[in-house]
Amino acid sequence: MNAEIISVGTEIILGQIVNTNAPLLARQLATLGITADRQLAIPDQHDLMVDAIRAAWQQSPLVFVCGGLGPTADDVTLAAVAEAVGTDLTVDQDHWQWIQETFVERHKEMMPENIQQAKYLTGGSPLKNAVGLALGSWYEQDGHRIVVLPGPPREFKPMVIQEVMPRLAKIVGQHVQITSRTLNFFGRPESQLMDEIAAVTADLTGVTITSYVQPDAIQVRMTVRDQPQDAASQLLDAAQVKILKKESPFFFGVGDDCRLANVVVQLLRERGLRVTAAESLTGGMFQSTICSVPEASNVFDGGFVTYAATAKEQLLGINPQIIEKHGVVSAETAAQMAEKSREKLGVDVGLGFTGVAGPDSLEGQPAGTVWIGLAIAGQPTQTKLSHLGAYRGRQAVRQRSVQTGLQMLYQALTK
Template sequence: MDAEIISVGTEIVLGQIVNTNAPFLARQLATLGITADRQLAIPDRQTLMVDSIQAAWQRSPLVFVCGGLGPTADDVTLAAVAKVLGTSLTLDQNHWQWIQETFAQRHKQMMPENIQQAKFLSGGQPLPNAVGLALGSWYERDGHRLVVLPGPPREFVPMLTEEVMPRLTKLVGQRVQITSRTLNFFGRPESQLMDEIAAVTADLAGVTITSYVQPDAIQVRMTVRNQPQAVADRLLDAAQKTIINEEAPFFFGIGDDCQLAKVVVGQLRERGWRVTAAESLTGGMFQSTICSVPGASNVFDGGLVTYAARAKEQLLGIDPRIIAKHGVVSAQTAAQMAEKSRNKLGVQVGLGFTGVAGPDDLEGQPAGTVWVGLAITGQPTTTRLLHLGAYRGRQAVRRQSVQAGLQMLYRALQK
């Protein structure tokens, strides 16, 4: 089956934002054997929308129209699609009631145009929006299907994966049996990871292996086609065992929605352990990441942000002579930060993050130089030196530092 993707947004056409939705959608479709050979970005002009959608609807069995579902005057996607299909828009009363209640709860003034976000294509099906206001639409007629999705990625991704992909999987599954499994890795360059995986799986026939780089992980998807479930599971089990044996230090979980922080919080909870951290360059990002996981209160009480050397000495009690001798960016300081924070909070695990986020050097150390310390009750304190790509910017260095700390803790919890 072929598909077309139409991305709506003047800001996309002008290059003011990067269109991440279309490539994500294309990758998702590819897992089902659906190819999006035509991909188009158009501005928020209704006449151009109508012409583009009309052409796609006539020649393609599957069309995606992404963006332009907001309440502002330039959000005319639904009206354009309805005009092409010769249909109208239906108000979802339950969703409209929910929107009104949401605005009231937040003490926000609601504009009359907000009612547009509770409408979907008449004759089609509304697609629920778990994290936003605007409904999506699924429409079928004469063997053709058209899907309307919101533009913000935080709304687009869950609606696609939770609402659209199951429908497409069922549709494609009527003709093709597809079984997939996703492995998650961190700390290995994608090219190196995939080269090593290709080498050890060269003799495993029947399994297609692809990769997708996420902000905090590399996802490796294994896919088997046209095999009974039991056979597909055996093939995937064999491939998974081979891959993890080769890449065990970098593997942390299975599943499309697997997150390293969530895995670590779960394992700490199983042990009845609590974690804290003293952070310098990461500025509280590790603690924020832990707190983003539901149930974090079971493993986390609090921590410290000790950005300057003076704060490390006064709040943590690090001996000034250690910093004077070894520097702030050092294994010794990272270890002290981990140990002192663990002792102050009275918990089983403490981490210390110190380094150079950039762009300038610090203590003669280039940007991207990071030390992470890990202190666990009853175990020797360990440290890890990172040389991160400063060219990616401060935020990337800080984020990768947090993920490296989580990875250190994950590995320790496996022992």
């Protein structure tokens, strides 16, 4: 089956934002054997939208229209789709009631235009929005299907994964059996990881292996087609065993939605451990990442942001001679940050992050140089030096520092 993806937004056309939705959707479709061989971006102009959608509707069995479902004047996508396919719009009364209640709970003034977010294509069905207000739409007619999705990525991805893909899987499953599994890795360059995976799985047939780089992981998807469920699972198990025999130091979990932070928090809970951190270059990002996991309070009480050397000395009690002798960006300082933070809060695990986020160097150390300390009660303190590539930019260095710290902790907890 072929599909067409139409991305709506003048800001996309002008290059003001990067369109991440279409690539994500195309990758998801590919797992079902659906090829998005036509992809188009159009501005928020009603007539242009109607023409583009009508042409796609006539020539493609599956059309996706992404973006423009808000309540503002330039959000005209749903009306344009309705005109293009010859239908009307219906208000989902239950969802409209929920929107009104949500505004009351938030003490926000609701505008009459917000009712647009409760509408869907008449004769079709609404798609639930797990994290936003605007419904999506699924509409079928004469063997053609059109799917209308919100533009914000945080709303778009859950709707694709939770609402659209299960429906498409049932449709595609009538013609071909597809079984997939996703393995998650961190700390290995994608090209090296995939070259090594290709080498260790060279003798396996019937398994397709692809990769997708996420900000906090490399996802490796294994797919088997046209096999009964049991046989497919056996093939995937065999591939996974071969891959992890080589790549287990960099592996942390299975599943499309697997996050290293979630895995680490769960491990800490299972072991009855509490964690803290002292952060310099990451500025609290590690602690914020831990707190992004539901029920993080079971493993985290608080921590320290000690950006300057004086803060490290005053808040953590680090000996000034350690910093004077070895420097802020050093194994010794990272170790002291981890140990002192753990001792100050009386918890089981402490991490220390110190380094050079960039773009300038510090103490003769180039940007991207990061030391991380890990102190666990009853164990020798570990330190790790990473060179995280300043070319990625300051924020990426900080984010990768956090993921590296999580990886150190994961590996210590799973020994």
